[in-house]
Amino acid sequence: MELDTLTAFTPGASLFGGILIGLSAVMVMALFGRISGISGITNAVLNGLSPNANHGGDLGWRVAFILGLIAAPVIYTAATGNPVLQTVPTSLIGMALAGIIVGLGTAIGSGCTSGHGVCGLARLSPRSLAAVLSFMVSAGVTVFVLRHVV
Amino acid sequence: MRIFAGLLAGLLFGVGLVVSGMSDPAKVLNFLDVAGSWDPSLAFVMGGASVTTFIGYRLVLRQPAPKLAEVFQLPAATQIDARLLGGAALFGLGWGIGGFCPGPAWTALTLLAPGTMVFLPMMLLGLWIGNRVSQR
Numbered sequence: 001m002e003l004d005t006l007t008a009f010t011p012g013a014s015l016f017g018g019i020l021i022g023l024s025a026v027m028v029m030a031l032f033g034r035i036s037g038i039s040g041i042t043n044a045v046l047n048g049l050s051p052n053a054n055h056g057g058d059l060g061w062r063v064a065f066i067l068g069l070i071a072a073p074v075i076y077t078a079a080t081g082n083p084v085l086q087t088v089p090t091s092l093i094g095m096a097l098a099g100i101i102v103g104l105g106t107a108i109g110s111g112c113t114s115g116h117g118v119c120g121l122a123r124l125s126p127r128s129l130a131a132v133l134s135f136m137v138s139a140g141v142t143v144f145v146l147r148h149v150v
Numbered sequence: 151m152r153i154f155a156g157l158l159a160g161l162l163f164g165v166g167l168v169v170s171g172m173s174d175p176a177k178v179l180n181f182l183d184v185a186g187s188w189d190p191s192l193a194f195v196m197g198g199a200s201v202t203t204f205i206g207y208r209l210v211l212r213q214p215a216p217k218l219a220e221v222f223q224l225p226a227a228t229q230i231d232a233r234l235l236g237g238a239a240l241f242g243l244g245w246g247i248g249g250f251c252p253g254p255a256w257t258a259l260t261l262l263a264p265g266t267m268v269f270l271p272m273m274l275l276g277l278w279i280g281n282r283v284s285q286r
Contacts, residue, residue: 005176005187006180006187006189007171007174007176007177007180007187007189007191008189008191009189009190009191010170010171010191011190011191011194013169013170013171013191014170014171014172014191014192014193014194014195014198015170015194015195015197015198016169016170016198017165017166017167017168017169017170017171017172017195017198018166018170018194018195018196018197018198018199018202019166019198019199019202020162020163020165020166020169020170021162021163021166021167021170021172021195021198021199021202022166022198022199022200022201022202022203022206023162023166023202023206024159024160024162024163024166025163025199025202025203025206026202026203026206026207026209026210027155027158027159027162028159029206029207029210029211029216029222030206030210030213030216030217031152031155031159031216031217031218031219032152032155032156032216032218032219033215033216033219033220033221033222033223034216034219034223035223035224035225036159036163038163038251038252038253038256039252039277042252042256042274042277043277043281046274046277046278046281047281058219060152060153060156061152061153061155061156061159061218062156063156064152064153064154064155064156064157064160065156065157065159065160065163066160066256067157067160068156068157068158068159068160068161068162068163068164069160069161069163069164069167069253069256069257070164070256070257070259070260071160071161071164071260072160072161072163072164072165072167072168072257073164073168073173073257073258073260073261074260075161075165076164076165076168076169084168084173084261085174086173086174086175086176086258086261086263087174087175087176088175088249088250088258088261088263088264088265088266088269089175089247089248089249089265090264090265091265092264092265092268094247094248095247095248095265095266095268095269095272096268096269096272097244097247097248097272098244098245098247098248098249098250098269098272099244099248099250099255099268099269099270099271099272099273099275099276100244100272100273100275100276100279101240101241101243101244101247101276102241102244102245102248102250102251102252102255102269102273102276103244103272103273103274103275103276103277103278103279103280104237104240104244104276104277104279104280104283105237105238105239105240105241105242105243105244105276105280106237106241106251106252106277106280107237107276107277107278107279107280107281107283107284108233108236108237108240108280108283108284109233109234109235109236109237109238109239109240109241110225110227110234110237111238112241112251112252112253113196113245113251113252113253114163114251114252114253116238117196117199117200118196118199118200118203119203120225121196121200121203121204122200122201122203122204122206122207123207123224124204125225126228126230127225127227127228127229127230127234130230130234130235130238131234131235131237131238132238134234134235134238134239134242135238135239135241135242135245136242137239137242138238138239138240138241138242138243138246139182139242139243139245139246140182140184140242140246141242141246142182142242142243142245142246142247143179143182143183143246144183144184144185146246146247147183147185147186148185148186
């Protein structure tokens with residue numbers, strides 16, 4: 001894979017960023033009484049946009065949440081002057097495949113890194129712990145095979 | 151008020167992803183590559199986020215109700231079944247190929263990398279199909 005390059009170890013920035021993510025999750029629970037799983041929020045918006053959907057008044061803040069996610073790098077760069085560094089894999093077929101598998105997997109497994117990882121582990125949910133172990137092992141094996149076997 | 155609060159929460163989440171390095175697929179793939187160019191940074195993201203949430207949830211869930219909604223709605227499912235484990239394993243496969251999970255895929259959008267522009271619509275399609283499949 002073309003991304004087999006070193007990245008800098010950033011424990012301080014990663015911890016700080018993690019705390020911001022945690023604060024956002026707490027904010028969503030405090031205000032809306034909901035888990036902030038990004039696949040769940042995205043899925044609810046997709047379903048909410050269909051004509052005869054019943055979203056119980058939660059469509060508006062969820063759409064706004066996603067707009068906030070999208071705006072984040074722009075606001076971050078405007079506020080700090082730092083560019084957002086990002087190296088996205090260049091194989092478009094690989095990324096298309098990855099995208100559809102991520103979508104399918106999070107829909108079937110009822111969550112992703114944020115919902116099961118952050119919120120589920122914080123709730124000490126055995127179900128989320130099982131899901132996290134499953135996707136961490138699966139992702140680790142996938143990267144191992146793609147980088148060291150194939 | 152609800153819209154503004156949602157926007158602010160999404161912004162906070164997104165800035166957290168950017169600051170932590172979680173929105174960079176190269177960093178995610180290096181975190182997963184324990185046998186190669188391992189970068190343990192993302193363990194600090196998960197640690198910081200889940201400990202903060204653990205403490206915050208305990209304070210918040212003592213309240214009688216959320217501020218802008220009627221009730222707290224926590225997931226009720228408890229069973230650990232093939233659907234949960236299989237779905238999660240499938241998600242891990244895609245995460246390991248592309249380095250994106252759903253949150254970072256959204257925050258990557260404005261940087262307009264070709265890989266993101268392909269990943270995101272396919273992820274939405276996958277969610278939509280997965281949702282239909284799961285309802286049966």
